[in-house]
Amino acid sequence: MTSNSEITQNGLWTNNVALVQLLGLCPLLAVTSTLVNGIGLGIATMATLVLSNTLISLIRGFVRSEVRLPVFVLIIASVVTIIELVMKAFFYDLFLVLGIFIPLIVTNCAIIGRAEGFASRNPVGASALDGLMMGSGFLLVLAILGGMREIIGFGTLFANADLMFGDAASALTIVLNPDYGGFLLAVLPPGAFFGLAILIVIKNLIDEHKPATKTVTEAIPGSA
Amino acid sequence: MATMAVMNSRQILLSGLFLWIFAVVGTGFVALTEDSTRDLIAENERQVLLRNLYALLPQEKFDNDIASDTRQLPASALLGTQSESTVYRARLNGEPVAAIFNSIAPNGYSGKIHLLIGIYGDGSLAGVRAVKHSETPGLGDAIEVRKSDWMLSFNDKSLENPNLAKWKVKRDGGEFDQFTGATITPRAVVKAVKNCLLYYQQNADKIFDEHDQQ
Numbered sequence: 001m002t003s004n005s006e007i008t009q010n011g012l013w014t015n016n017v018a019l020v021q022l023l024g025l026c027p028l029l030a031v032t033s034t035l036v037n038g039i040g041l042g043i044a045t046m047a048t049l050v051l052s053n054t055l056i057s058l059i060r061g062f063v064r065s066e067v068r069l070p071v072f073v074l075i076i077a078s079v080v081t082i083i084e085l086v087m088k089a090f091f092y093d094l095f096l097v098l099g100i101f102i103p104l105i106v107t108n109c110a111i112i113g114r115a116e117g118f119a120s121r122n123p124v125g126a127s128a129l130d131g132l133m134m135g136s137g138f139l140l141v142l143a144i145l146g147g148m149r150e151i152i153g154f155g156t157l158f159a160n161a162d163l164m165f166g167d168a169a170s171a172l173t174i175v176l177n178p179d180y181g182g183f184l185l186a187v188l189p190p191g192a193f194f195g196l197a198i199l200i201v202i203k204n205l206i207d208e209h210k211p212a213t214k215t216v217t218e219a220i221p222g223s224a
Numbered sequence: 225m226a227t228m229a230v231m232n233s234r235q236i237l238l239s240g241l242f243l244w245i246f247a248v249v250g251t252g253f254v255a256l257t258e259d260s261t262r263d264l265i266a267e268n269e270r271q272v273l274l275r276n277l278y279a280l281l282p283q284e285k286f287d288n289d290i291a292s293d294t295r296q297l298p299a300s301a302l303l304g305t306q307s308e309s310t311v312y313r314a315r316l317n318g319e320p321v322a323a324i325f326n327s328i329a330p331n332g333y334s335g336k337i338h339l340l341i342g343i344y345g346d347g348s349l350a351g352v353r354a355v356k357h358s359e360t361p362g363l364g365d366a367i368e369v370r371k372s373d374w375m376l377s378f379n380d381k382s383l384e385n386p387n388l389a390k391w392k393v394k395r396d397g398g399e400f401d402q403f404t405g406a407t408i409t410p411r412a413v414v415k416a417v418k419n420c421l422l423y424y425q426q427n428a429d430k431i432f433d434e435h436d437q438q
Contacts, residue, residue: 184363
């Protein structure tokens, strides 16, 4: 049995999906050109993780081991399709932005990884919490990376917030410097790789300075 | 958990049945959700279409339901289409006012650029909008109206204004601005708009013709 605090710490930090397991990089790198995009995909992925973990934990007692993987895939695919339909019905504008990446959640290895590695051998409550925390860890990285790239690339923050939170949220948009010409590299795919690398470096530096955890990392001079 | 060592036919059958049940339940839930969200989704798609159409044509210029007053046009090289495309027709008191075409610029910097092009009865442009594209963010995406007003430079232009030879970007000796650092995208759009005007010139009488409608 894993304690709740361990599950939380694992999901958010020690075993973070994006920074340590390096899973789900395709949507992570593709979508995070702005903060709102990152949050949008993060929430969709988190919802998928919680639902799929819960369902898989519920059936873990009687699923036959030789067909468990197809059953997991089936459950995950159904959950993602339902989330896509709900998004199209209630957040259509956000769907237009994230659209093609929603079906790709099915291929996010983090989800089948948690199903096989955790939910299929732990009780429902712990599995749901694991989904929530792994999802939150992924969401946080998406949001931070999106925010970083948006500030550097466009000089704004929370642009298009109205797509997700309704018209009132367009006031959230912060223009840091109206004369900023933009830095294209941050918005293009290479910017995503640089950004993710910087986040991983920062995480490893923090871990190194904590005596309790011992993470060995190659020291690379930070250059971007 | 069943052991993998020996699989007799009964176990195989059981596993198959198990998989089958999950397929049915999973598909059932998806079908249920699809059924309950179908109308909402169709309405959302219609709203986005209307928003795009209304952006091209001032609302006092027509009084019909343009999203429904449509016609399918056969594939055409001038429209850049390889299959049937929809043309939306605007009327005022039943009289034709303008037609809004779906056109594709095939040679954008990153593939196809999908355009909506509105043309008044006299052959002048009501407006042009990019509805779908994957041009470079920060360079080619200045074809989006919320990023730059370049698209608005097409308003009121026609095949006589400027004349046909001037329907090019400035770098090619034409009349239209290119963007800083991006020539390919505006070149593709200017050509698609010119071709669409040519298409309208050649087919104007057929667009509003009710008789050969299927």
